[in-house]
Amino acid sequence: MTAGLWQNWVLPGIWITVQLLVYSAALAAVVAFTVGTARTHRSRTVRFLAGFYTEIFRGTSALVLMFWLFFVVPPLMGRQLVPMWAAVLALGLSYGAYGAEIVRGALNSVAVAQREAGIALSFTPWQRLRLILLPQAVPEMMPSFCNLLIELLKGTALVSLLGVGDVSFAAYLVRLATQESAQIYTISLVIYFVLAFVLTRSMKALERRTKRNLGIESPPGLLGGLFAKDPGRERAEDKLAGTAVAGGASK
């Protein structure tokens, strides 16, 4: 592959992929927390609307949604969406729907007594959410969010089909120019793999930190997703950590 193609397409492509990831992850996080907490809301209407949103956006394909936002919405609104933003919107809205389920599950896993304690102390619902429920639910969400973030990273490849110049699009152009399919596609797969590896590592660190805030020490997993696969041991240690906390609380 010639140096020009590398500098003009592949490197900017990596940058665009990273930008897409950051923007759509931010949007997905907002959607996830809003819709996820709405699903635990008191009012039946709010719960129904949030559930409806989740089912629609989880039910349809992210790529079809992206095409729909790009080709159908602009004539309806009378203005064109920049491909990049159509992509961010589609990724954020659909992965946010998956995230909402994670948030809901984690909120539901917080012991009921904690919520009742909040009521007994006459906290407002907002204070309960912010000071009691979320701090305990967030560490619970972290592993699932890590998986979802990797899914989102892979989802960003879809935007190349709208002509956004990300890594996949760069690969496509370089293939057209040089006809070296094996080389360029291997390189782009490795780029995604490295990005994903960096993501899992940093999410693991974040997970340990949020857990430490709750007094749960998890073992430092240096090698992580790739080599240190002994889930049995990990689970046992988690359980040990759990009993330590419970023991501390009962004293």
Added chain:
Amino acid sequence: MTWDWSAIADFMPRFWDGVLITLQVLVLGSLISFTLGLVWAIAFRAPTRFIRWPVNLVTEFIRTTPLLVQLFFLYFVLPEWGVQFSALTTGTIAIGLHYSTYTAQVYRAGIEAVPPGQWEAATALSLPAHRTWIAVILPQAVRRITPALGNYVIAMLKDTPLLAAIGVLELLQQSRLESASTFQYTEPLTLIGIAFVLIAYPASLLVRALERRLVR
């Protein structure tokens, strides 16, 4: 911008063709991913690390890189290596291979959930390895993992539109062809979007029902 029902009527023949191809990819892709996933999962438990380690690396690599790029890889690189498949076959293999790495994790969890006493009992009865797997371990594992496999079938359904990128005539490609000839984007795209929800939502209800029945 108005909604044109006649565009929907014109699209119907193509739509049904697309549904058929999508379902075909889904069924064959699921079969590939279920069998290949089992192979990976058994290899995870291989006695030597020289099998375990490369298998872990390969599945992790496939799992964390985008299906779209893998699709292009297979579609453009296999012919260079002298292997010529149609777009439909390539797409089905790609989707089956990609999801096999997910189902492998599901099998792994299911196999780990089988109590160790069952392995020991099989050893005590001096069952050969293949009998241990087929008669003792897998029947107990499969029960627990069926719902999780169902979830991946739904996920696979939602990834079939990617095959449009290499020209497979599934739902999205059919709607693109339709729009290219009639300049009507709204109706075909909206229709296939609704079609995905209409297939995926009942399927997820089914998986949930399965989960209640099988996992206790």
